[in-house]
Amino acid sequence: MVLFMKNERVFISGGAGVIGTELTRILVQLGAEVFVGDLKKRPKDLSEKVRYRQGDLNHISHAEIEGFSPTIFIHLAATFERSTENYDFWEKNFWNNVRLSHHLMDIFKDTPTLRKVLFASSYLIYDPSKYIFKKPALTPTFLSESTPIAPRNLTGMAKLAHEIELNFLNGFKSAQFTSVCARIFRGYGCNSRDVISRWIRSALREEKITVFRPEGMFDYIYAKDTAFALVRLAQTPDINGIINLGTGKSRRVSDVVDILQRRFQNLEVDLIDDIDMDYEASCADMSLFKEKIAGWEPAYTLESAISEIIEFEKSQLICEQKKQNGNILISSASRKIPLIKSILEAKDRFDKEILVYAGDINKDAHAQFVCDGLILLPATSVENFEEILNLLKENQIELVIPTRDGELEFWATHRKALEKEGIQVIVSEPEAITTSLDKLAFAKFGEIKGFPIIPAWEHPQGKGPFVVKERYGAGSRSIGLNIETLDAALEWGAKLAQPIYQPFIEGKEISVDAWLDKTSKVKGLVLRERNQVAQGESVVTTTFRDTRLEAQCTQLLEALPLHGPVVLQVIIDSLGNPHIIELNARFGGASTASVAVGLDIWYWTLLEWDNQNLDLVPYLRSDKEARQIRVPQDILLYDSSF
Structure with a gap:
């Protein structure tokens, strides 16, 4: 009998995995509030009721967990090798198994609402x-x-290490919460890397399957049965410590092959005899489980589960045939290596198969060495649009990310024409681009809307001191700061093409990084102090919080039809009042500092490109601040063909 879990708040690590997907579905049906953390992107069929955190849980904070107030923690997240563990698994096992388990329990052990921990251990x-x-x-x-x-391998060692950790905590925390370590036997399920799923995928593609040691015997337990059993363990108050989780029945590898051959009559099987491999013959003794949870039996046999997996894999093949991942172009890529690496990291989380190209007018652009290739672009001018469009099509580009002020008007103007060709551009509306690039227009916008934007004039007003700079283009070029007199300001302005004049305001200079969705709503925003500046760029910058200023900046940004990453430059005077200098409707040179504290700009961009519901992907601002020091970094490439 399964009881409702309406008052339970369950955190599941690895909740987008094979078992986790089934477990999440069951818990939602039973009325539990569920928070899933996983490396994978949010599954499209995941209930909208589920809170989801995508990313490495080694970096999850105590504030994130305590804010959810979990009553149950189910730890499924782990990494493993399909068969023999290779040399590279040494580091992966420590980070994703040993360290992750310790880090998560270091947080959960001091969470006052917690009363139960379930750990997916292993018979290994x-x-x-x-x-x-x-x-x-x-x-x-x-x-x-x-x-x-x-333990027979590193995975087993990691599982045992965490069992010992939980037993240690039990000596101090048993009055607060109990821990159950479910030693799961040979798991398999839909969307898995297990051998049964791999064989089914091969059979559907009419490929031969390779079989080692068909006489081997395993206790195969289907993911849905495992998930249901874990729910029963979570609901049973008097269970603590180690407990086996299998079916209590073993089947030979040859049984799996026979079932597949009955379903795929033309299946070719390559039996490998000449191999140095032992024979396994394991089965779970389920006596303790059945003693604690009366009446439990697995709902699936090997035959019925394989039938279900076959239908699932058929549907996946259809989806694969329909899916055509386009590639990404980073225009004006030049030497913007930190920006590109930030995009690449998000792309790998989203879909590793997508190619990312550097686009530039310079055939020697350094960005090509960290991207999948270089697309040599002509100047972004109206007369070159057809040539640029053809280059995008030839390289299957479906997403363009502009990175330079001087190209924003071109991409904004042609955005709708490109959309008709199946190419999206992460750029704001032409109106917003014009307002942001024209410092006089931006100041006028602030005056009309009542925002604290520093006024600007074509002729200096007042007695000074003044700031004199170009009306268009980067504000740091040919800028005159703290010019004391009117005559000196006019003299400076005579050197410029289209000068504007502003009052000089002394104070702390900050940047505000933000990302806005297609409806021009701010998804997330980070403030950072510009501690050291060289040629208009922050070389040392530190993030900080100020909820009042964050709200003011959000209000200003949402008053313009902006889309994607943007940067505000602001001066905070001695009284704490903000004076907004300018708006750049693109990613900033030091904006990677804001990405580091949770402003997931490029991942949100990719999810929106994929038409996913961003309301289901919360902005998780780090409770720790970051200081970024921008220094040159060497890139080493190794190839025998140089």
């Missing part, structure tokens, strides 16, 4: 000499919770 903890043999076994070895332990 048991001594392999008890169930792995040189010759095929006639019957499986039943492994009980008291069977000797001797």
